[in-house]
Amino acid sequence: MSVRDEIFEIRNLDVSFELNRGASRVVRDVDLNIHREETLGIVGESGSGKSMLSSSLLNAVVEPGVCSGEVTYYPQDGDPISVLELSESELKRFRWEEVAMVFQGAMSSLNPVMRVRAHFRETLQDHNRDIPAGLERARELLESVYLDPDRVMDAYPHELSGGMKQRALIALSLILEPEVLVMDEPTAALDLLMQRSIVALLDDLQEEHDLTIVFITHDLPLLTKLADRLTVMYAFGIIENGTVDELLYNSSHPYTRALLAATPDLNVPVDEMHAIAGSKPDPVDRIEGCSYHPRCPIADEHCRSSEPPMATVNGTHESACFYHEKAREAVPLRGDSKQEGAVHE
Template structure:
């Protein structure tokens, strides 16, 4: 992709917290580009730094967290925006009007004592938008996510099912017509059928509204159904990125391959499932060398003492491993028939 297509450019991004037991780095040296109108999937184990990375894109890391580095947003029209340098007033506009975020757990995102209508009205009012015109748009958005506007707008959050709340939250996130939608584990509390419904819905909304979607989850098969590209996080940093096919079929980092091998599959015998041995690092610990080396079957002294850079494998594929060329042979995946892509987890 051309640099002219970038909508986000992230360089040397770090997020840290000062704790009683020491400084905790929860995002580490992240460099990445996000492109206009793509769906980028960010995947990794719980605690790998995915949510903090998402919050950093909006400069929304909560205190006492410290976010450093560069996050540059390129609007469709206008000058580039240095997100980490925005004032509070500028951030308020940016977070809804340019980039909106859908958090995990819709119930906690709605005020339980306010009707859904009030959430839409207050958002419009806070951004000095025309209320009648905005509420007309709210009704249209609710219809586009297959909800009855009359029922939903007059309801309190607890009167809606989990799937209805999540779809209403997506509609609310689009009320000010942002260019980017950041979704942090948006389907985690939903059943499988509702997860698939939300994924199909996002496909439709992206095409209709020319959205860039950043979808964050630990559910790799779910991501392969919606994403154009995948980025894998481990130990608070990026370790591999590429197209869906590159990650599923030609992954070059031992952790990515181990993650694929550990993906649950009801059609695979239990003795063919392989959990990732060892434990992930503590964010307080100083990581020496490759962050994955204590768990990696390919690691040697070079890995223990040196941190591998992201190497370009193809125009769209990068991996941070000294031995990325040998990874496929050293860590074989399950047979092609057991690949999550061939289990209906990708575009049909």
């Protein structure tokens, strides 16, 4: 039996919360395929729905959030799994053995009163794994993320630096040999050098363990050395998909181009960097037409009244914009050569 190229297939995904001021949709109408053994970067401003989308992959949206739609996982062997229909016991196994998640801020993810060894032991015990063999694998994983297992296994989280805690958490996430690693802003609290170190580490781990990685961030340049494809989110939905090079140099949605133009670059004068005008929509508000039209320089009445479908552009990537052919002129970057230098340094 041949193995499917897709490891996740998401269709018509919605995530909503009932609030006192009305229903809040924080993910809306998302369709997305995630390919086996790729690194997919999901980018967008804070509050665009990235974290809720990633949590949906594990059916881990906290109450009172409600997921609807279809999230189908295709294991290496066995039948497809409908993630949103799994029982609590099935989810417990799925979340560590098939898909593991590394959250933003390792300090809040590790129990401060437990040694690192105890975190590994507890995970192995909860999944009925051989503890001595598992702890030996834990030592190997810690070494693979450039940590000294003799020191780290007996340490409490507060005895480790931020980068060490994050690498220990990555090792913990791999202890049950999952197929997919979902990373939600894993480098947000780290300095620039440690961010680059983590990205290089993930690149090595992806190849060594044949992982599929979903990396969520608002830091677009961080993904250029790691991701194979980019998915851009705005206003709780997906507005553009493509390979890294396609979106960096040939993006066709005004928002993606505005996001690139707003990317900080120490080599560019401040007056050449432009923040995105306007403000992002409130999740409670009903969105009419294109979600980006209030901030878009080329929006017209058609954009304000009708929602653009996701369409293939130049046969290379997908964009949800009626006027994608005008986006390059309307939202210029800092020059192709400058942009290439900015994002790949």
